[in-house]
Amino acid sequence: MNPTKAGTSARRGRFAVVLLFPALGLLAALVLYPVGYSLVRSLLDAGGQWTGLGNYLRLFTDSGTFTALRNNLVWVIVAPTLVTVVGLMFAVLTERVRFATAFKTVVFMPIAISFLASGVIFRMVYDQDPEKGIVNAVLVGLHDTFAPPSGYPDARPRPGEELSVIAGALTTTGTHAPGAPAALPLVGVKAGDVPASASQAAAPPPGSGLAGTVWLDFASGGGGREGVIDPGEKGLPGISVEAVIGDRVAATAMTRSDGTFRFAGLTSGGFRLRLPEANFAQPYAGVTWLGPGLVTPSIIAAYLWIYAGFAMVLIAAGLAAIPRDSLEAARIDGASEWQVFRRITVPLLAPVLGVVFVTLVINVLKIFDLVYILAPGSVQSNATVLALQLWNVSFGGGNDQGMGSAIGIVLFVLVLPAMLFNLRRFRREQR
Amino acid sequence: MTLTSRHARGDGGRLRGTVLQGVLALIALFWLVPTFGLLIASLREEGDNSTNGWWNALRYPAQLTFANYATLLDNPAITGSLTNTLIITLSATLLVVGIAALAAYAFAFLKFPGHDWIFLAVVCLLVVPVQVALIPVAKLYGALGVFGSLAGVVLFHVAFGLPFAIFLLRDCFLEIPRQLIDAARLDGAGEWRIIARVVLPLGLPAIASLGIFQFLWVWNDLLVALVFADQSNQPITVALQSQVRQFGANIDVLAPGAFLSLLVPLAVFLLFQRFFVQGLMAGSVK
Numbered sequence: 031m032n033p034t035k036a037g038t039s040a041r042r043g044r045f046a047v048v049l050l051f052p053a054l055g056l057l058a059a060l061v062l063y064p065v066g067y068s069l070v071r072s073l074l075d076a077g078g079q080w081t082g083l084g085n086y087l088r089l090f091t092d093s094g095t096f097t098a099l100r101n102n103l104v105w106v107i108v109a110p111t112l113v114t115v116v117g118l119m120f121a122v123l124t125e126r127v128r129f130a131t132a133f134k135t136v137v138f139m140p141i142a143i144s145f146l147a148s149g150v151i152f153r154m155v156y157d158q159d160p161e162k163g164i165v166n167a168v169l170v171g172l173h174d175t176f177a178p179p180s181g182y183p184d185a186r187p188r189p190g191e192e193l194s195v196i197a198g199a200l201t202t203t204g205t206h207a208p209g210a211p212a213a214l215p216l217v218g219v220k221a222g223d224v225p226a227s228a229s230q231a232a233a234p235p236p237g238s239g240l241a242g243t244v245w246l247d248f249a250s251g252g253g254g255r256e257g258v259i260d261p262g263e264k265g266l267p268g269i270s271v272e273a274v275i276g277d278r279v280a281a282t283a284m285t286r287s288d289g290t291f292r293f294a295g296l297t298s299g300g301f302r303l304r305l306p307e308a309n310f311a312q313p314y315a316g317v318t319w320l321g322p323g324l325v326t327p328s329i330i331a332a333y334l335w336i337y338a339g340f341a342m343v344l345i346a347a348g349l350a351a352i353p354r355d356s357l358e359a360a361r362i363d364g365a366s367e368w369q370v371f372r373r374i375t376v377p378l379l380a381p382v383l384g385v386v387f388v389t390l391v392i393n394v395l396k397i398f399d400l401v402y403i404l405a406p407g408s409v410q411s412n413a414t415v416l417a418l419q420l421w422n423v424s425f426g427g428g429n430d431q432g433m434g435s436a437i438g439i440v441l442f443v444l445v446l447p448a449m450l451f452n453l454r455r456f457r458r459e460q461r
Numbered sequence: 462m463t464l465t466s467r468h469a470r471g472d473g474g475r476l477r478g479t480v481l482q483g484v485l486a487l488i489a490l491f492w493l494v495p496t497f498g499l500l501i502a503s504l505r506e507e508g509d510n511s512t513n514g515w516w517n518a519l520r521y522p523a524q525l526t527f528a529n530y531a532t533l534l535d536n537p538a539i540t541g542s543l544t545n546t547l548i549i550t551l552s553a554t555l556l557v558v559g560i561a562a563l564a565a566y567a568f569a570f571l572k573f574p575g576h577d578w579i580f581l582a583v584v585c586l587l588v589v590p591v592q593v594a595l596i597p598v599a600k601l602y603g604a605l606g607v608f609g610s611l612a613g614v615v616l617f618h619v620a621f622g623l624p625f626a627i628f629l630l631r632d633c634f635l636e637i638p639r640q641l642i643d644a645a646r647l648d649g650a651g652e653w654r655i656i657a658r659v660v661l662p663l664g665l666p667a668i669a670s671l672g673i674f675q676f677l678w679v680w681n682d683l684l685v686a687l688v689f690a691d692q693s694n695q696p697i698t699v700a701l702q703s704q705v706r707q708f709g710a711n712i713d714v715l716a717p718g719a720f721l722s723l724l725v726p727l728a729v730f731l732l733f734q735r736f737f738v739q740g741l742m743a744g745s746v747k
Binding site for chain 2: 042043046049050061063064067068071123124128133138141143144145146152154161167340343347395403406407417424434435438441446
């Protein structure tokens, strides 16, 4: 080696130090050193006294961190699999569809939206009130289409009159016979629940068959007599009335706009009158998505909305790289589309599916923002995950940096297998 | 392929194609509705949002108003946080790209002792979770007096952006033909000149991918800023998260705030989707 060449090489070596210094300096100070610091700090308690593995043991016994561990486990088992499968479905379905690009852009878009904004979006989507939250609005709409809501959810009998509540239905204590109109006064119906079609309540017109009146025994402005149809009191239309003999329903009728009903077929005998529960059932109010029971699945669904596009785009790229010949050859040999998919497409995609899955596992283990924003304060302890617990314990009021460091190290250890996977892939490429 | 071969088989295939397109359109609608709802809610008056859902506004589109946005932009806390977001994001992005490009050049084109091991160590750092560093760096910043400052937030983002950035750029630089570099050296060009005139221009697609990644990551961050930024230096995500506590009563603040905060990354994403996808491939598949 001649002197000038040795000089050049030494100069380049020095130049490399200059180029690397900012990057390595920052990495050493803000990434590498913190890992070491956390490792040591995790062995000390909140006050800085040596506790050995105390923090790690407490991690499994403390109910907060234990819930976090359990939720993280649920997340890692469910979310990456769900997102990968949905991404694969989308990628396969959009292959060769005319507006595939538009579809992919729409589904991919949420990846650009912050967890904060997504959290706000899904707080609105999951709103418990069916008037405000669109999921419950749709659910209630569907439910009421197949099971129409009752008209008078809060109605109850006028106290002291003969109707009594039995298993949600209102039943007369005595029997009624044709010829003597039954008076069935109700109260407690909100003004808004009285339909516009309701007219002045009236006694049933003379005629054959058992008859009577169901009405709101309350006139706005007051002054009415209890149990008597007064001017200004409205009939309650649309209530189904059953005439019961023993345990058997003899006939059914529906009240008209003035509240009257008539069983034309019942001309003799005594019947008890029953207003079935369906008239008074509380309206269906949808599902408490962000309640203690469903909060984690609901947040995972929001995560799917954010990440399905990511999986789809990567898998679609892998799909495009599959040699067409092998697929066509299988088809010519008579394989069905499903067989081609199962036996050829999926195995050929396996490396890509693995990468997507592992990337999602790393991402899911570290999840914080989405849970922090989406879980309402009262159920945050049910939805908590390790990263959220770390924040709570060390910054959000806990002030126990020993425990916080231990959680951080546990997170790191959980991410480690994924790191080895990445590194092995990287080494393979180097060769 | 699936569809074309089915088309060839006749009407059944065409019908299936139509059904498929319908299903996909429905799924796309599912994906659009939540964000669309946020937009509509942000354009409704305060009282309307507290009585019923945004879809009721579709019947009376004339009632939509920009009043919430006007109020929001009159709020110095919000405008200040938007400025902070902009400062943090732009400086963190530029710094990551710059610092990583220098390091990647060294790893790609210069020989020095420990070359392979140092690079491997950098790649190893790729998967250190941000969470591990929060407590130690908070201590360190406290000792250095930068806790709470914009610089602290920016440097943290830069450090955690570097492993991926160096990995991505080195990979891309390695594809630049060595002869180009050697020829430039023979012509007497200095190393700085080679970086500026040969490597950076040829590496531009990867640099663009990296820039977009970093931009989106930093803009959308909540956790890092939540820990390291004080009241006057907090970005929009932190400013809005404190509002989420009283969710329901303040949709007139949250909805326009969240929508404003997602507008910029969304625009960046839609404009540069190609680079974004390329970066994704390089970072994950390759």
